[in-house]
Amino acid sequence: MADTDELHAKKKLAGALKIVAIAVATLIAAPVFFAILSAALNGGYIFVGVIAAVFFIPSVRSFVLKLFERPSQISNTNAQNLVSDELAAQLSELENERLNLVTAVKETRLIALGVCICAWVVTSRLSDDGIFGAACGAVSYAATMSLLTASKRRRFRSNFKRQIIENIVKKHGLSYDKDRGLELYDFFVIYDCRVDEWHREDLVEGEIEGVRIKFSDFYAAKKIKNKNNTETVVQFKGVLFKADFNKNLSSITQISHINSKNLKIYGEKANMDDVRFEEIFDVYATDQIGARYALSPALMEKFTELCFRLGAPVNAVFKDNQILIAMETGLDSFEPNINKTLMSNETIALYESEIASFTQIVKELNLNRKIW
Template sequence: MDIYELENLRKNTLKEIDDLKPFVILGTFIIPSLVLIIFHYSGYDVKSASIPIAFILCLPMIFYVADIFELDKTPQIKYMLFARITPMIFFTIATNLAEKYLKFFYIVVIIFTIFSMNLIYKMCMKSIKKSKQKKYQKEFKIQSLKPYLAEFGYDYNENGLIENMYLRHSKIFRESVHYIESGNDKICGKVDGIKFTFVDIALVDTIKKYDIYGVFFHASFNKKANSNLFVISNDATNDNAKQFKKITMDNIEFNAKFSVYSNDLQNAMYILSPAFMKRLLDLKRRLNFPISVSFAGDKIYIFLDTGKDNFEPDIDKSVLHANPAFTIKRELSHFLSIVKTLNLNTRIWKV
């Protein structure tokens, strides 16, 4: 599929979204308005109905604000306080208004009804667009990225998942947390004789209730190390690494960017040679993301905390002008250069 066909695919997807707008308007404006009119002329007591009315009008605003500020990614206690206390405050105010200022309450109900309908409409359209965009992105990857990676001999699975055992074995993430298998854009291959796998991951911390986005990479070696070694950039966090002794390396620039933790000083010094530290610094400068590296058994694990879903084309940007394929391929080339940048085919293990 060439660039013009990809642009037609994008335009057709946007047209599908636009074609659904009348149905959304019908469901979010017209039908609710008719229900409210019927409710009004049916003789119901406005005072007794104030709480359910407040509840109906408050929910869309709560969800909309929570979505804008991504409150679902905050620690659980903050999110629960927002989700529970805000409706209670709103209900109390609405009830008092209904009891003391009946006419003013009518005006407030009308204003909030229109406002709430508008928010519901926006949320519905956002959900539809998100669903359609996923289909577009999947087709884009199959038609553009998969053939591109196949040219280098790499296997690409746009829905590929990372296995939990690799996440846990790396000890980059907290072991006390249950991580749901998730991710996409799984690439497997071999560079300079080294087998590697990396996946664009989206994990959920089920205790602190926030999402983790980034690229998880692992490669295998012919030798095994019995010690634990972590190299964590100073803009990243790792609770598991801090269980071990912090080691200061003989490189001022490296110490300014990374912290090293290990239970074997001699092995850490052997693996983190001056050349290796230089390559890791180069990788940090090139990608400019928080980096966590761990060595365990016969594997090296690297997690790049990008904070976003990577390698996704934007449906709102023209393929002809923005050329997302070029941008995504450039991002991929940066990540695929990890093996070469760190020169992982060098025998860094002790015999």
């Protein structure tokens, strides 16, 4: 107990010293930055300098925190409780790669900061425009970070998906392909909009209790050309889910979230006998009787619960003997977080939970219960 108390006291002291160091660095850096900026701009944009200094103070604190932050690293004993020996070995190897990437990112931040300041000062002097100089500095910082770390990030991301996500998916008896996904024609079953670029990845497919399923990340966008540039408008970003439906349908029934846009409309609106369901969904169908056959009271309740669980709009189309669901999560699923250790129960459980949140849709919607 004494050793534990002593360790706790040392941690508190180290934390206090860290806060003092950050405060001192901020107080020193802010006026120095302001002086350099004022000199660079020949006193021309003092107001811009004041604003920059004000916003620079929290930026310095954040930068120092990230620069000296020790990447979280926990003994792999906990992680091995959840995974096989083979996966534990892969986790250890991947964790080393993550730590190297974190170190590379920190080193690159220093280089990028130097490039940013140089670009800012030089551009401001040449153009005599402080705002333009600041913009060039910001662009230079982002470009340097991307150039020097992009390949390392891509390699880590690829290895993570191959070694971690694929193994987790296999535990559910399913297959995984990081480079494939549902097709554009699947997207157009639910949506009716212009798509100039689209991307799919992270395909999970197989059978759960006799129900064939497949789901993947999906992204669709359109391009709008303005006078000076081209704007990208995201039409959809989330997960497409396709599965066998437990009823043979002769009509098409559609569930539309009230906050969703660009949806294809099938037939006419159908009024359902579920007040809570109709608060967030509209139903359209090519046959009113068919809509009530497809959407039982229990299924409407399950769809409402699914929407609240995901915290995102959910749309679906029931056609033939299949159901296609679009979940507008706005997220890129199954992506690694380089700031979180892979050697802890919590991290692995997070990815387990993310995959399970989609595979459990089969049971949530009772798709595994055959009704003829």
